[in-house]
Amino acid sequence: xxxxxxxxxxxxxxxxxxxxxxxxxxxxxxxxxxxxxxxxxxxxxxxxxxxxxxxxxxxxxxxxxxxxxxxxxxxxxxxxxxxxxxxxxxxxxxxxxxxxxxxxxxxxxxxxxxxxxxxxxxxxxxxxxxxxxxxxxxxxxxxxxxxxxxxxxxxxxxxxxxxxxxxxxxxxxxxxxxxxxxxxxxxxxxxxxxxxxxxxxxxxxxxxxxxxxxxxxxxxxxxxxxxxxxxxxxxxxxxxxxxxxxxxxxxxxxxxxxxxxxxxxxxxxxxxxxxxxxxxxxxxxxxxxxxxxxxxxxxxxxxxxxxxxxxxxxxxxxxxxxxxxxxxxxx
Amino acid sequence: xxxxxxxxxxxxxxxxxxxxxxxxxxxxxxxxxxxxxxxxxxxxxxxxxxxxxxxxxxxxxxxxxxxxxxxxxxxxxxxxxxxxxxxxxxxxxxxxxxxxxxxxxxxxxxxxxxxxxxxxxxxxxxxxxxxxxxxxxxxxxxxxxxxxxxxxxxxxxxxxxxxxxxxxxxxxxxxxxxxxxxxxxxxxxxxxxxxxxxxxxxxxxxxxxxxxxxxxxxxxxxxxxxxxxxxxxxxxxxxxxxxxxxxxxxxxxxxxxxxxxxxxxxxxxxxxxxxxxx
Amino acid sequence: xxxxxxxxxxxxxxxxxxxxxxxxxxxxxxxxxxxxxxxxxxxxxxxxxxxxxxxxxxxxxxxxxxxxxxxxxxxxxxxxxxxxxxxxxxxxxxxxxxxxxxxxxxxxxxxxxxxxxxxxxxxxxxxxxxxxxxxxxxxxxxxxxxxxxxxxxxxxxxxxxxxxxxxxxxxxxxxxxxxxxxxxxxxxxxxxxxxxxxxxxxxxxxxxxxxxxxxxxxxxxxxxxxxxxxxxxxxxxxxxxxxxxxxxxxxxxxxxxxxxxxxxxxxxxxxxxxxxxxxxxxxx
Numbered sequence: 001x002x003x004x005x006x007x008x009x010x011x012x013x014x015x016x017x018x019x020x021x022x023x024x025x026x027x028x029x030x031x032x033x034x035x036x037x038x039x040x041x042x043x044x045x046x047x048x049x050x051x052x053x054x055x056x057x058x059x060x061x062x063x064x065x066x067x068x069x070x071x072x073x074x075x076x077x078x079x080x081x082x083x084x085x086x087x088x089x090x091x092x093x094x095x096x097x098x099x100x101x102x103x104x105x106x107x108x109x110x111x112x113x114x115x116x117x118x119x120x121x122x123x124x125x126x127x128x129x130x131x132x133x134x135x136x137x138x139x140x141x142x143x144x145x146x147x148x149x150x151x152x153x154x155x156x157x158x159x160x161x162x163x164x165x166x167x168x169x170x171x172x173x174x175x176x177x178x179x180x181x182x183x184x185x186x187x188x189x190x191x192x193x194x195x196x197x198x199x200x201x202x203x204x205x206x207x208x209x210x211x212x213x214x215x216x217x218x219x220x221x222x223x224x225x226x227x228x229x230x231x232x233x234x235x236x237x238x239x240x241x242x243x244x245x246x247x248x249x250x251x252x253x254x255x256x257x258x259x260x261x262x263x264x265x266x267x268x269x270x271x272x273x274x275x276x277x278x279x280x281x282x283x284x285x286x287x288x289x290x291x292x293x294x295x296x297x298x299x300x301x302x303x304x305x306x307x308x309x310x311x312x313x314x315x316x317x318x319x320x321x322x323x324x325x326x327x328x329x330x331x
Numbered sequence: 332x333x334x335x336x337x338x339x340x341x342x343x344x345x346x347x348x349x350x351x352x353x354x355x356x357x358x359x360x361x362x363x364x365x366x367x368x369x370x371x372x373x374x375x376x377x378x379x380x381x382x383x384x385x386x387x388x389x390x391x392x393x394x395x396x397x398x399x400x401x402x403x404x405x406x407x408x409x410x411x412x413x414x415x416x417x418x419x420x421x422x423x424x425x426x427x428x429x430x431x432x433x434x435x436x437x438x439x440x441x442x443x444x445x446x447x448x449x450x451x452x453x454x455x456x457x458x459x460x461x462x463x464x465x466x467x468x469x470x471x472x473x474x475x476x477x478x479x480x481x482x483x484x485x486x487x488x489x490x491x492x493x494x495x496x497x498x499x500x501x502x503x504x505x506x507x508x509x510x511x512x513x514x515x516x517x518x519x520x521x522x523x524x525x526x527x528x529x530x531x532x533x534x535x536x537x538x539x540x541x542x543x544x545x546x547x548x549x550x551x552x553x554x555x556x557x558x559x560x561x562x563x564x565x566x567x568x569x570x571x572x573x574x575x576x577x578x579x580x581x582x583x584x585x586x587x588x589x590x591x592x593x594x595x596x597x598x599x600x601x602x603x604x605x606x607x608x609x
Numbered sequence: 610x611x612x613x614x615x616x617x618x619x620x621x622x623x624x625x626x627x628x629x630x631x632x633x634x635x636x637x638x639x640x641x642x643x644x645x646x647x648x649x650x651x652x653x654x655x656x657x658x659x660x661x662x663x664x665x666x667x668x669x670x671x672x673x674x675x676x677x678x679x680x681x682x683x684x685x686x687x688x689x690x691x692x693x694x695x696x697x698x699x700x701x702x703x704x705x706x707x708x709x710x711x712x713x714x715x716x717x718x719x720x721x722x723x724x725x726x727x728x729x730x731x732x733x734x735x736x737x738x739x740x741x742x743x744x745x746x747x748x749x750x751x752x753x754x755x756x757x758x759x760x761x762x763x764x765x766x767x768x769x770x771x772x773x774x775x776x777x778x779x780x781x782x783x784x785x786x787x788x789x790x791x792x793x794x795x796x797x798x799x800x801x802x803x804x805x806x807x808x809x810x811x812x813x814x815x816x817x818x819x820x821x822x823x824x825x826x827x828x829x830x831x832x833x834x835x836x837x838x839x840x841x842x843x844x845x846x847x848x849x850x851x852x853x854x855x856x857x858x859x860x861x862x863x864x865x866x867x868x869x870x871x872x873x874x875x876x877x878x879x880x881x882x883x884x885x886x887x888x889x890x891x892x893x
Contacts, residue, residue, distance in 0.1 A: 028780060030717075030847035049718050051846050052782070061782060062812045066341050068384030068427070075344050075384060075425040111577050114338040135639055135719040209586060213606040224644040226668075228789035233782045234845050240581030243340070243574045245385050246814035247807075252384035256340070257812030258782075259580070265802060267582050269572045270411030274608050284584075287606075292587040310718050313790045313843035314664060315636045315643030323637060412804065 002164040002175070002182040009045075009162060012181050013037055013090070019177045020124075021087035023057065025050050034089055045091060045157060048134050049307055053236035054089055054096050058119045059103060061233075062257045065115075065243070069251045088124040088174055094149035095139040095305035097127045099236030101150075105297040106239050124174050127151035129189070136306030138319060141199040144303060147191040156189035163189045197304075199322045206295035211327045213287060221321055222282035224314040229260030231308035231316075232285065237301050240266075261285050286321045339577055342382060342427035343370055348402065350422055353489040354482075357454055358418055359394065359406045362428060370428050373397055375438055375462040376568060376596045379430030380576050381405060383420075387413035390432065390573045390591065394457040396464035403428075406457040406489055432576040433595045436462045436540060436566060438469075445538045446474035450551055452524050452543025453482050456489050458568050458595075459542050467501050476501070477533060481509040481524040481547075485517045507531060523547075525554040535559035541567045545609070552599055562600035569595050569609055585609045610709065610744045611658050614680060617706060617743065619650040621678050627704050631669055631679040633662040638719050644669060646677075663713035663725060665839050668792040671697045679703055682710040683746055684733040687835035687871030688792035693738075694874045695833070697795050700738075707736035709744025715842075726851065727838025730755035737872055755836070758849070759856045778820055780846040783812050787840035787850055788826060793833045793870075800825070827853040832861055832880035835871040 004012055016022045017037035026035040027042035031051035035041065064080040100120075107116035127149035133139075139146055148154070152171035156163040164182055166175045175182065204212065232238040242259035245252050259266060261284045267275050275281050293301035302318055309317040349361035362381075364370050370379070373393055382388030389411075395404035409418040417426070436442065447466065451459045466473045478498060482488045488508065499506045509520040509527045520527055524547055535558050541551050548567055555565055571583040571590045578592030586605040588594065618630045630647040634655040642662045646669075647653045658680065666679055667688035681689060686707060692698040712728030714721045732753055734746050762770055788794045788801075800808045801822060813822065827834075827850075836858060840850040861868055865879040 029777065029849070031780070031845075033780065033846075047718075051780070062814055065338070070384055070425075073420070073424040075427060077342065077344055077427065079338075079341050106579055111339050113577075113579060115340075206587070209604070210606060213586070213608075223646060224669075226786075226789040228784055228786040228843075230784040230786040230843065230845055233784040239579070241574070241579075242811050243388065243580070244809070244811060245387075247385055253814065254384060254388075255812075255814055256574075256580075257814075259582070259811060260784075261581065263785075263802070265804070267572045269570075270414065274571060280608070287586075288581070288584070292584065295587040306719075307845075309638055309641065310716065311784075311786070311845040313786055313839070315641050317637065317641075319637045320643075 001185050001188060003185045003187065004162050004164065004182050006157065006160045006162055008181065009043075012162075012178055013043070014039065015178050015181060016088065016090075016174070020174070021085055023087060023089045025091045034091070045128065048093055048130060048137065049305065049310070050091075050096075051234070053234070053305075053307070054092050054100060054125070055103065055236050055238075057087065057089060057123060058100065058116055059107070059239065059241070059258075062255055063115060064253055064255045067248075067251050067253050084118050084122045086122045086124070088126055090126040090155075091128045092125050092149070092151055093128060093130055093305070094144050094146040095137075095303040096236050097125055097149045097151045098139070098142075098144050098303045099305070100125065102237040102293070102297075102299065102301055102303065103239055105293075105299065124153070124170050125151035126153040126155060126171075126174070129154065129156045129191070131192075134306070136309040137304065138197045138199065138306060139304035140196040141201065142300050142302060142304045156191075158189060161187075161189075163187070199319065201290075201300070201322060203325070203327050204290040204294065204300075204322070206291055208327055209291055209295065212291055212325065213283070215325050215327060217324065217326050218283045219279045221324060222279045222316075224316055225262070225278050225282050226314050227262055227264065227278050227281070228313070229258075229262055230311040230313065232260040232262060233258055234307040234311045236305055236307070237289070237303060261288070286318060286325075289318065290322070339429065340575060342380065342429035345370055345381075345426045345428040347420060347422055347424050347426065350420075353406060353491075354487045356409045356418075357406055357487075357489050358409075359404050359489075360417065360420075360426075361402050361404050362426065363402045364428075365425075369400060369402055371431055373403075373431035374435035375465045376436040376458060377431040377433050378458075378576075378591075378595060379403070379405070379428055379432065380573075381407075381413075381417070382427040383413065383416055384427065386416045387411075388427075388574075389413050390570070390576060392458035392461070392568070392595070393431065394460045396461050396468060398465055398468035406454065406460075408454045430576065432573075432591050434593065436568075436596055437538075438462060438465055441566075442466075442538050443472055444474065446476070446536065448477045448479070448533055448537045448539040450479045450524060450528065450539060450541045450543075452480075452547040452551075453487060454489060455543030455547070456480055459540060460490060462540060463498065467498075467504075470502065474503070475537070476504040477507070477537070478504070479507045479509075479524060479528055479531070481511070481527065481543075483511050484514055485510050485519075523550070525550040528554045529558065533558060535561075535564070537564070539565045541565060562603070563598055565599040567597055567599060567602075569597060571609060611656065613743050614658060614706070614708065615653050615656050617741070618647070618653050618656065618678055618680075621704060622647075622650055622653070627676040627678040629675065629677050630656075631666050631677055632656045633658060633664065633666075633680075640714070640716055640719050640721060658708060660712060660714045660724075661716070661721075663842055665790075665792060665837050667692060667698070668790070668795070670703055671795055673698065673702045675702065677703055678706060680706050680708050681736070681739070682708060682713075683736045684710070684727070684731065684835070684837055686737040686739060687733050687869070688837050689871070690738050690874045691793055691833055691835055691871035692795070694871075694878075695793070695795070700874070705739045707739035707742040709742075709746050710734075711747045725838060725842060727836070727841065733835070733869070738874075756855060756859050758852050759859050762852060762856070774820065777848045778823060781813065781823070781848060782846060783822065784845060786843040786845065787823075787848075790839045790843040791826075791830065792835070792837060792839070793830050794826070823848075823850065823853060827857055830854065831857040832868070832878040833870050834858065835869070
């Protein structure tokens with residue numbers, strides 16, 4: 001374990017930023033976002049919910065795949081050569097760090113997504129333990145300990161000290177960059193586990209798949225859904241994307257971008273759509289997080305960060321679905 | 332500083348070397364790479380992503396057999412933005428191609444050594460053709476072959492020439508063709524595929540492969556079960572909207588299964604465990 | 610007041626005057642209120658109304674084809690009128706109980722954080738439509754500076770103005786919350802979703818497109834926007850979208866005279882009413 005006096009954090013960040021691209025939670029208008037270090041940024045280490053999530057830096061909202069030059073029916077392809085420099089994100093909370101495991105389970109499983117993998121290898125996650133949850137937090141329901149976040153380096157912030165614990169080789173390397181600012185210590189930060197939130201997750205057993213899918217109250221649960229994608233785009237684990245074209249005027253850039261299963265054209269085909277109602281699309285989002293993803297990966301697709309709770313203009317959220325979904329049939 | 336290496340999402344350039352008008356709205360495109368080679372190897376049942384940049388990209392089943400080592404064929408119905416555009420392309424035009432995607436028909440396991448029954452409706456014959464031709468090219472590995480194919484009208488029968496000239500004369504093979512309604516220049520059978528299937532009276536001792544419009548698949552499956560087939564003897568191939576082809580973009584799932592990666596081939600008993608959302 | 614609301618809703622439901630009631634109920638988190646359709650008297654015990662019931666319920670009435678009771682705050686009734694005018698809501702199928710409002714709470718991560726901006730500069734304190742009223746409205750605020758923010762931006766140098774918007778719009782994640790919550794964004798197929806005409810745009814592929822989405826949206830609701838503030842409330846990135854809309858409202862006021870969308874269900878909107886004399890006046 002290492003430590004640094006809280007008052008010296010600006011020096012730590014400046015020293016890190018000199019050697020690697022550093023992203024920090026910073027106040028932007030009325031929200032806090034992970035943003036590139038700059039000396040006059042308003043760093044915020046108390047807000048738990050950044051509006052953007054670390055997902056932005058591994059699965060960007062928009063990512064070019066390749067450019068196709070089309071001339072008189074002839075095509076030539078050049079793969080996107082966006083350079084990806086090593087970077088570190090400081091202040092990642094336990095839920096968001098756990099969310100990367102969810103993304104990893106999809107993007108790093110065979111066949112590996114090279115774009116994601118390249119960014120994942122380039123990025124160092126420096127987590128920051130939470131002291132107490134906010135009103136929308138429920139990470140403990142998913143077995144996440146907010147006081148012991150994973151990541152390449154874990155940090156704990158007290159009133160006057162930041163404790164610093166490298167966990168991986170990547171974390172060691174970053175630590176070396178600022179070793180002269182850190183002191184070794186035998187102290188360990190106080191870790192009060194906040195109250196564990198319990199949610200009735202037992203029923204979301206893949207064995208109940210059809211009963212949950214056919215639950216009688218999906219329509220009722222989804223009635224207020226306005227079919228925007230706010231919950232999906234603020235979600236640190238939502239991972240679906242679209243692939244589409246941008247006509248630059250001289251060539252076609254094919255890019256991928258975030259997409260939402262709540263959009264009516266998500267599954268639209270020339271000859272029909274398997275999900276024609278908002279209730280079906282709403283069901284897909286929660287079945288994916290609570291049943292389908294666990295069936296494939298043995299982990300829930302939700303980390304209880306609670307951003308969707310705050311983001312939904314209609315007050316809908318996964319906690320209500322977990323509590324109120326009625327399992328159909330004799331299960 | 333590092334860059335993503337070539338990803339599965341990045342296609343090769345393909346060139347259309349031959350176009351055959353199968354029906355008024357179906358054309359078969361022969362595609363090779365710009366160096367004249369087959370783009371990649373595959374097995375029956377698998378698909379590829381074809382695209383015209385600026386127009387769109389979509390998944391198509393590979394209609395040619397892996398035993399054809401020179402080129403791939405795709406039979407495409409004009410029914411949307413990309414497919415309409417493909418139909419306007421001339422020989423020599425470029426497209427992009429990536430793949431192969433998806434699982435395969437069990438040509439080398441469950442089907443091997445067995446009598447086979449191929450049932451298709453309309454453009455659904457395209458993926459089945461890959462399997463049929465694979466069987467003909469490896470004829471000693473399989474038993475008796477029955478092919479039951481139906482379309483809306485005689486004009487809508489794809490591969491009609493190939494079926495009549497080649498398939499019907501293959502050893503130990505019966506071909507049954509039907510169209511939905513009688514028409515003047517048609518002396519063959521008329522009626523829907525499931526009804527014709529029941530009329531013929533196939534013994535339920537074979538492996539079956541069914542592909543066609545969703546309603547035709549469902550009715551044919553009912554007819555197969557009535558005839559004594561077990562669900563684990565029947566395979567089908569499904570289609571949903573796809574973007575990535577590698578089980579990540581998240582739109583072609585049926586429950587926890589992705590049609591692009593875990594499918595498109597499903598054994599019918601496997602479908603029972605999945606939500607009815609396809 | 611809430612008890613009277615419940616009682617009236619039950620009466621109207623039980624008498625058969627309406628078959629469902631649109632209101633709010635408590636969610637699973639403190640301060641969370643969700644829009645809901647109640648269909649039984651028993652369910653109505655869960656009806657909630659307080660300063661956390663910020664959602665403008667008028668959009669949920671689009672296409673209503675069964676008699677529906679809706680509880681609307683004063684500003685919500687302007688949206689109702691606008692939607693009736695645009696033939697999206699059949700007023701005959703609605704029974705509106707206007708309810709008093711003293712402003713809605715602003716939430717930050719579900720904690721109360723003052724009052725919504727729209728309520729601080731509210732001009733629509735009196736119901737524009739109702740079948741009956743319950744409760745008292747707040748008095749109009751003496752000092753109303755709803756265009757102050759617009760003035761500040763207008764006073765900026767062009768480069769600073771550009772930077773102001775670029776900084777804000779760069780945070781846009783294109784979640785479409787602003788669009789989908791907007792009462793007057795009711796196109797069956799939004800131009801940004803339409804793959805048939807090359808206008809589909811799921812994300813901003815360039816900084817230029819980032820601006821286009823919001824600017825096109827602001828123009829499309831110009832003259833129809835009641836300034837209900839829902840886009841502002843819904844934005845998870847706190848982009849001051851109300852400033853875009855108010856800039857257009859302010860310009861319309863200057864060019865065509867004071868106009869408040871949704872005041873009634875008849876008056877043609879300033880941008881949908883062609884008057885050659887007026888056009889000469891504003892120099893068009």
